Amino acid sequence: MSLSLSPAEAGKFAAARRSVDFVEDGMRLGLGTGSTAAWMVRCLAKRARDEQLDLLCVPTSEATERLARALGLTVTTLDEAGHLDLTIDGADEFDPSFNLIKGGGGAHLREKIVAAASQEMLVITDPSKDVAALGAFPLPIEVLRFGLASTRSQIEAVLAEEPVAKREIRLRGGNDPLVTDEGNFIIDAHLGRIDDPEALAVALNKIPGVVENGLFLGMCRTIVIGREDGSVETRTQDGSKITDVDMAEAETLPGGPE
Numbered sequence: 001m002s003l004s005l006s007p008a009e010a011g012k013f014a015a016a017r018r019s020v021d022f023v024e025d026g027m028r029l030g031l032g033t034g035s036t037a038a039w040m041v042r043c044l045a046k047r048a049r050d051e052q053l054d055l056l057c058v059p060t061s062e063a064t065e066r067l068a069r070a071l072g073l074t075v076t077t078l079d080e081a082g083h084l085d086l087t088i089d090g091a092d093e094f095d096p097s098f099n100l101i102k103g104g105g106g107a108h109l110r111e112k113i114v115a116a117a118s119q120e121m122l123v124i125t126d127p128s129k130d131v132a133a134l135g136a137f138p139l140p141i142e143v144l145r146f147g148l149a150s151t152r153s154q155i156e157a158v159l160a161e162e163p164v165a166k167r168e169i170r171l172r173g174g175n176d177p178l179v180t181d182e183g184n185f186i187i188d189a190h191l192g193r194i195d196d197p198e199a200l201a202v203a204l205n206k207i208p209g210v211v212e213n214g215l216f217l218g219m220c221r222t223i224v225i226g227r228e229d230g231s232v233e234t235r236t237q238d239g240s241k242i243t244d245v246d247m248a249e250a251e252t253l254p255g256g257p258e
């Protein structure tokens, strides 16, 4: 295996490399955001170039768009592409029901729109994101800048009614708030454990200033989990399968990490 990758990066590469095996010539693809997704974009660009694949790609963030364009992938908007065949994206947590927390990279709004427009969503990840219940990772909630204090209060009121282990909310970036690609802020909800993700997702999205929360429920049916030794588990509702990827390929990819 490649000696220059940390164990975490090796797992991310392994998952990303395996995921592009699911891509077929002529597909319209959603491209996720984050460090695992960046590996996937690099693997995809190599495969597209080596095999002369005709692909149309819709990135979920400006960062992913820059990388995809730089590597020669054909990029378009979701409106131009219309329906997508497959979206490949990372996640911050996944549970046994294939529910996810996303948005650690601040892109969950576009990611959810793109995944919802896709026939399939395939999640690429490493074993550290595998949890029995969602919530150890702070839940990102994208909010409008207008009326921020009021929206915060309403989020607190919703959390007070929901079965979660703790209830701390923080504006991402603090005094220098992170601004998303859509021009909004993100509130991270530190909840410890979310016992009823469906109820929480519905209640949060009823707040007028909330644009979208980072719970992806019932959207993903395949999770590809890469390990540092190059073994990859592809997990579906029907079971799981282990395959191996050639870790040396990481050294041959176009582009560099984000």
Ligand SMILES: O=C(CO)[C@H](O)[C@H](O)COP(=O)(O)O
Residues within 6 Å of the ligand: 032, 033, 034, 035, 036, 037, 089, 090, 091, 092, 101, 102, 103, 104, 105, 106, 107, 108, 111
């Ligand atoms: O949801 C996301 C971005 O909004 C990412 O997919 C998630 O944060 C995982 O990122 P990484 O692959 O860097 O661990």
